[in-house]
Structure formats: C-alpha cells, structure tokens
Amino acid sequence: MKFKNAVVLIASVVFYSWGGVRYLLLLFCLIIVNYFCGIAIGDVVYSQATGKRRVLLIFALLVDVLNLVIFKYLSFLVSSVEGIITKISGTECSLDMPQLALPIGISFFTFQIMSYVIDVYKGQVEPQKNILKFALYVMMFPRMMAGPIVRYNDVNREIEDRATSLEMIELGIKRFIMGFAKKVFLANAMGEMADAVFALNGGFNTAYAWLGALSYTLQIYYDFSGYSDMAIGLGLVFGFHFSENFNYPYISSSIQEFWRRWHISLSSWFRDYVYIPLGGNRKGRIRTYVNLWTVFLLTGIWHGAAWQFIIWGLYHGLFMFIERLGLGKLLKRVPKVIGHVYALVIVVIGWVFFRADNISIAVNYIQNMFAFRFDNFAVESVVMKLNTWYCFMLMVAVVLACPIYRKITNYKIPQVISYAGYLVLFALGIIYLSGLSYNPFIYVKF
Template identity: 45%
Template sequence: MLFSSTVFLFLFLPIVLVLYFLSPRPFKNTVLLGASLLFYAWGEPRFAIVMLFSTAMNYVFALIVDAKREDTTKVKWIMGVMVCANLLLLGVFKYSNFIVDNINALLGTGIDIPKIPLPLGISFFTFHAISYVIDVYHKEKAQKNPINLALYIAFFPQLIAGPIVRYHTISDQLKMRYETFQRFAYGTKRFIMGLGKKMILANGCAYVADHIFAQNPGSMSTSLAWIGIIAYSLQIYFDFSGYSDMAIGLAKMFGFDFLENFNYPYISRSISEFWRRWHISLGSWFRDYVYIPLGGNRKGEMRTYWNLFIVWMATGIWHGASWTFIAWGLYYGAFIMLEKAFLGKLLNQLPRFIQHVYAVFIVIIGWVFFRSETFSYAYAYIQTMFGFNGTGMWDTQVSYYLTQYGVVILLAIIGSTPLLKLMIDKVEDRAETSQGIRIFGRDIAVTSYYAVILVITVVYMVSNSFNPFIYFRF
C-alpha cells in the first residue's frame, strides 16, 4: 500500500486512527500491529511471512543474548550467528540471482535458479531487526512482549522505506507515549508536506528523468543529458525525503518520535557533509554498527581507510544487487577518503560557493551510476554530459522540457534549500509585531497553506493511478 494512494489516505488511515484512539491503552499497540501487517500484506501477503519469520528469529536471539550476557565468549558467538542468519535471509531474497548470474558469467557455468521475488522493504526491516539485537547486546533490556517487538519492526510508517529507527530510541515509547492535539497537528502538517513533495515535485521531476533516461545517450544533446540527471537528482531527494516526512508525521500522530532523516543535503560543501545530511538513519546505522566496531579511525590511518572501504562497499550492496550500486558506493567512499586525506583541507581554503559547486557536481555524477542499469549506459551518459558524443549542446527536446516542466524543476531546486523554511520562520517571527499578520491570522494563513497543498496532491493522486517510491525496491 502506498502513502500516496486514495485507499491509504481516505480509507486505511482514517479507520486506523479511529480504532487507535478508541482503543484502551493496553490494546493500542495491538491495533497498530494489526494495521501494520495489513498495510504490508496488502499487495503481496506471502512476503509478510518473511517479515514475521525475521521478527520471531530475532526475538529469540535477543532473549538468548539477554540471558547469556555474562558469558562474554558465548554471547559473541550468538551475535555472530545472529548477524549471519539475518544476512543469509536478506541474501537469499535480494542477492541470490545476482550471485548466480555472476558465477555463470565468470566460470562459464550454467547454474539455473528460479527468479526470486524481492519482499518490499526487506533491507529496512532486516536492519531494524539486527539493530534491535545489537542494542540488547549493548545492555538494552530485551523486549519480552512479542507484540511490542513486532510493532517496532513492522510499524507501517517506516516499514517499507524507512527511516531506519533504532530500537533504543523508541523502546520506552513502545511501552508508554503521549498523544496530544499539538503533536497530532504537527504530524498532520508534516505528512501533508511529505505528500506534497512526492506528488508535486518528485513525480513532476520523475516524468522528465524517466523519459530522458529511456533514450539512447548517444543521440541526446548535452543540455538534455544535464536536464535529465538534474531532474533525477531532485526526484530521488523529494521522493525519499517526502516519504521520510510522511513517516515522521504519521508516527507523530500515534505518539512516536522518529529522528530526522534528511537535512537539506544539496546545500553541502563536501561529500562528507552530504552524507551527514542524506539518509541520516542509514549513515548513522553503518557508522555505529559497522564502522566503529571495525575500529573506526582509532587504529591508524590505513586501517581507517580500509574500514571506510568496507562501509561504502556495504552501502552500495545494501542499495541493490547490481555492480552499478556497488560502484556508486565505492565512488562516494573514494571521495570521503580523499577528503579525509587532503582534499578536505584544500576545500576549506576555497570560497564557500566553490565548495558547494564541487559537492553538488560530485553528487550529480554519482546519481548517474545510481540511475543507470549498466556501466555502459552510465559511461555513455557521462560522455554526453560533457559533450564527447558530438550531438551538440541543444535540441528541440530541451526547449520542450524547459517550457513544460521548467517551473516544477525550478520549484524543486528552491525547495531543496532552506530558503522556503527561512521565509516561513521569518513570517512567524514577525507575527508578534506585525498588525497585518495579526489581523489576517497566522493560524488561518498556515492552515490555508497546508489545505491548498493537500487539495493539489489529492488531484494528482486521482489523476495518477501508480506512483511508487524509489526506495521501495531496497
């Protein structure tokens, strides 16, 4: 089920809200768990079995770790088995076909296995489950109530595309939380903003990106190639950050506090800063559960670079079973290593604008690998971006896309910066001293603003029957 669907917005969510707020406190988690399982099983019920198996397996692992924590050696072995079991489950569904295809290509064998379907959000709920057991290993109390643990893993706002919520950040909220009108109102506004990002900006940019990337790079103009990748860069940001906004808003309606997942990454002035602002929950997960346990930067310079290599290869693999994803992860890892070695110091001596251009340029090139299904396509596309295919700088398609979608792309560029937020904050600050704002009513103005966004997004939902989120496939 999609957040950006009329079924969710006008049927599923209202019913769940009514049932939740009418239920006595002891049954609220049960209501949310039932709703979450229905949400997940809406399209493919069989995949819910995989998620429930993962939940049950890690429920048992955590209880064993909690009971045997005094036996350090035994617990470490249990943790090793836990990690291997979870990665095996993830690997079977997500990487089996990729591994077999590469073995056949490398060795000339003819191994044939059936196409294994990918359960929605398996990377996300697997990482939730692993982090839960690791948190128990790090002295967090094991969850004895299976309903509470299942809700943590299956909670529908973050189940399919994150953010990756750490168990220790909401363990207390699973037992007791407070729902207030103010929190519900904030959650509603946050959800509407995320929905607007998705339906208006992400989908508008997606139309441009999809049509341009469907073409042969060797026949498109340089300007068209740049429009395509800029549109995709904006699409993936508003698609994913919009989903995160909706997840955070929905969680707030039910009394949960999720941490932020995006912080205007396109205003970054280095690749290291970009990854502190982009998909924050994933970056912090790899930092705390992979990079630091490997030794982080505490065991010398060469070990630090090796640890970074492992983390960024894992980041690429996590995103998908494709060599282009692995290359994309290592691409970022290489620049982060360079910035740590010497490039960061050089950047700090340059004007802020140049630093910003550098970061955005590197990120945009990286998205070419992320978007492309093959290296040959990515290479040809980058060649076109820099005018090496001899097709010229401009063609009639460029004029068409700028005329038809230029406003959407411009709004998306502005929306990817804090400019709009700063303007709204300034208006709210002036509301205390401006007679005109007081007469009109700040609350009326804000409510009207969100109402207009909601109406526009509903119109888009009705006219667009299918608009999946990019990160559903991860």
C-alpha cells in the same frame, strides 16, 4: 497503551500483507528468531557466559543476513557467476535458479532487527520481553517500507508509554502533507524529465545529459525525503518521534558533509555498527582508509544487487578518501561556493550510476555530460516534457532544496491561513495524483 499498540500493530500487518502474505510470514519468522535470541542474550548479559552470548548474536545476524542474501542478492550472485564461467569457458553458461520477488522494504527492516540484537548484546538496551511489542517495533507501518531506519533505543520508551497531543497530531498531519506534496508534485515532475532523457540511451547532447541528471538528482531527493516526511508525520500522529533522515544535503560543501546530511539513519547505522567496530580512525591512517572503503562498498551493496550500485558506493568512497588525504582541508580554506559546486557536481555524476540500468549505460551517459555537444535539441520526447509546468516545478525544487522553507516557517502565519493552505495543498495533490500512472517511491524497492 495496549489498545494503542494493538491498533498500530494490526494496521502494520494489514499494510504489509498488501505486498504479499507469504512475505508477511517470512517477516514473522525473522521476528520470532530475533525475539528469542534477544531474550536469550539478555538473560546472560551480566553473567560470565560471553561465549554463549556471542554464539547467539552470530546466529541471529546470520539468519538476518542470509535472508537478505537469498531474497535480494542471490540472483545477482548467480548471474555474476554465469558471466565469469561464460568468459572463462567461452560457452554460454546458464544456471537454473527460480526468480524470487523482493520483499518490500527488506533492507530497512533487516537493518532494524540487526541493530536491536547488537544493542542487546552490548547491554545498551534491555531485551523486549513482549513479542507483540517487539513485532510493533519491527513492523511499524509509517516507516517500514523506506525508513528512516529506527533504533530500538529511540522508540522503546514510546512503545511502553506514550501520549499523543493535539499539537503532535497537528504537526504530524502538516509534515505528512508536505512529504506527500514533495512526492506528488516535485519528485514526479522531475522524474518524468529524467525518464525521458535516460530512455534515449545516450542519444542526446550535453545540455540534455545535464538536464536529465539534475532532474534525477532532485527526483530522488524529493521522492525519498518526501517518504521520510510522511513517515515522521504519521509517527507523530501515533505518538512516536522518528529521527530526521535529511538535512538539506544539496547545500553541502564536501562529500563528507553530504553523507552527514543524506539518509542520516543509514549513515549513522554504518558508522555505529560497521565503521567504529572495525576500528574507525583509531588504528592508523591505512586502517582508517580500509574501514572507509568497506563502509562505502557495503553502502553500495545495501542499495541494490547490481554492479552500478557497487560502483556508486565505491565512487563516493573514493571522494571521501581524497578529502581525508587533504582535499577536505583545502575546501575549508577556499570560498564556500567552490565547495558547494564541487560537492554538487560529484553527487550529480554519482546519481547517474544509481539511475542507469547498467555500468556501460552510465559511462556513456557521463561521457555525454562532458562531450560539450550542443546540437540536436529537437528531441520530441524531451521537448514535450520541457514545458511550463516542469520549469515551474524545477524552480520550486531548487528553492526548497535550500533552507529557505525553514526560514519562511519561522514567521508567524495566521492559523486559519495555515490550515487552509495545507488543506488546499493536500486536495490539489489528491486531484493531481489521480491523473498520474502508478509511480511508487524509489527507495521502497531497496
């Protein structure tokens, strides 16, 4: 077991150091602080020293949050202050601040570390006494860059003792190849069209506006779920079972259902560590709504240091609020197709805020979606992308966004044909990828 853990830990260190050794040192510092805080909190977990434990918890969380604020949000906060001062004073204000590069996957590993110390404080998990095993939990490279966010309680037993079977390795490799194919074929094809439309900065008709928004809707799903599939697959190869992060979110018939199916590890994190501790829905209707808005405000902030992400979070919070007021009950009584259309339209419009460079661009884009203008289809940059390959990938993307693939895989396929299919798919993906420009996963920057 020591050998297995050492291999994964060394691979994780090498993998993360590719993004910069100085950020690796930053991550080591966070690991050390939270490791010793966890040990200290656990040592007095059954004593009467509740005050000391709370102080240690607050200290660890402050260090984690401060790290996140400095590297991810400080530039945004400073630019916002500059804008406020400029508006009030009438003169240009420019505060001198060094530009800090964003450590890769900072939001994901920070939330994992925070969940660990909170769970130790609650007595839900025993503190990890081996710092190398704790580092392995934090740095496990298959899912470190873009999730899923893994709780310590989900993998602690496998860190201590796990076995890898041929069946797990086979399932892991297949899952990895499917995630790889999602990214290379579907996400990239949809992304090319989305980039072409959004690059027009509002100079397009209603049909193109919807085409670009739908393309991005599919791109971000296959990009992110593809990464999650690859992480889950690699985890299986190494003997770890990571939780599912997606469950066909675009078949949802409400926004509440969408958030039970989309980025499940983040949704459950906010539910367990923010919504429920704030009182959840146990302290009256007003308090429930406040808690709900707080969660979605934080969800928007978590995704990025820009106003459009905050608006995106509050936008989803608004519809969660409306559904709790009574729309949710109405959606259960009407034909399900109405709920599906409603949820999909709301989600597609929301992704425009997520993709646009700023709020004014997003608002202008959404106006074009509902302007009902159907002139000027001869936009060369869009027409060039609207080819046979894109149309085929669009059809595949729409079909696979529904649980059809799950039903297909229930049928027995001869093992030789299955192996050959996965091998060909992977080989084609490598060949296709070699002809593409650099196109990283979207959620890596979060």
